[in-house]
Amino acid sequence: MNFIDLKVQYNQIKQEIDSAIKNVVESTQFILGPDVSELEKEIGQYCKTKYAIGVASGTDALLLPLMAIGLTSGDEVITTPFTFIATAEVIAFLGAKPVFVDIDYDTMNIDSSKIEKAITKKTKAIIPVHLYGQCADMDPILEIAKKNNLFVLEDAAQAFGAEYKNKKAGTIGNAGAFSFFPSKNLGCYGDGGMIITNDEKLADKIAMLRVHGSKKRYEHKYIGINGRLDTIQAAILRVKLRHFENWIKLRKEKFDYYSEKLKDIVLVPEEKEYNKYVCHQYTIRTSKRDELSKYLNDLSIPTAIYYPKPLHLQEAFAYLGYKNGDFPVSERCAREVLSLPFFPEITYEQQDIIIKSIKEFFKK
């Protein structure tokens, strides 16, 4: 059994994918070829947002909007410690300071009731993360941001297609960042990412920063990076976008199946009514996490932990001076979470084996 099986999906759409790749190779338009701008249009339409800018990774999708607002040393940005390092890494990379705020135990997203206490004169932005495909509770965050004049960048790397009160993830704040890492809900066959926004000036600057701060070749207005989305990856994503809604539907069916069968033995994911949850991971919580994961792995059932160590306890952030106990909810979740094999094409038979094994573990 695989934790995520990308091959099943490829086999289902092999002809479309192979011909899309071949078209790019034959056109030789590898750098910002037509598939990139077509994908930007299609994703803009899908998310109902004015601008979409294809970039090299989810990390660049987080970095570029922060570069565009001029984030620099002395500035502070508020985010969650219960996320992938990229969320906070980009803040530190620009010389600014990540300021962590603990999460809500139910959703494992940033606890908006704790944000205001973390705001100082130096705070410039908030980066809520839509963890596992469920949007953070954005209304209170937007209200705090408005009151304090803060930029809101949604880390929607795991939440492409999710909705908050009928708005697509990434369109609620000032800008949204997606990752197309192969295992994400909409994944390419390498690295890729996208930024969406309704702010024309911001979009324009991000598009320039993505190509060395330039619009006209060899005229550089800003210090930028090489952060372009590959044309081959864009062509693959255009094919996959056409199947995306179906995959989200399958994810939801498999997600509900797990929850129905497991809800009496472990803590299953909590789905908030304001959301369309796109079910990126299927993550249960139990105080016997380590024993359960070993038991499953011994039965050749792979599991994963997102994330075993919150960011405030990472060596790379030791200089921030946080210590164990500072964010008890994040620390508790890091001890309890266990993600089960999950992908749109997982079969009910495979899920039954996993469910049966979990039940056996708890009978002992």
Ligand SMILES: *Cc1c(COP(=O)(O)O)cnc(C)c1O
């Ligand atoms: C995957 C991920 C990223 C980074 O995306 P890459 O494409 O790997 O650079 C950032 N934030 C979160 C929450 C992620 O899950």
